[in-house]
Amino acid sequence: MVACYPGQGKGYKCHVDNPNGDGRCVTCIYYVNKDWDIQKYGGLLRIFPTMFNYVADIIPKFDRLLFFWSDRRNPHEVQPAFRPR
Secondary structure, eight states: OOOOOOOTTEEEEEEOSOTTOOSOOEEEEEOOOTTOOHHHHBOOEEEOOTTSSSOEEEOOOTTOEEEEEOSTTOOEEEEEESSOO
């Protein structure tokens, strides 16, 4: 799946990509947004791994490739972004 967030303060509420075992195993994200300033544009990816007692904050940095399990082990959200991402 390809996703582009439109900016304008839009994000994605906490969810799981594959909550019902439909065959998807891994979520892969590749960031193509150059010169992203997290303080100015937001759009942080926050992952809440259930097997650990902390959250992982991922800055949408250009040329970053990210993989994580798509099931209930990794609920995640995209915080509001103020520039298309």
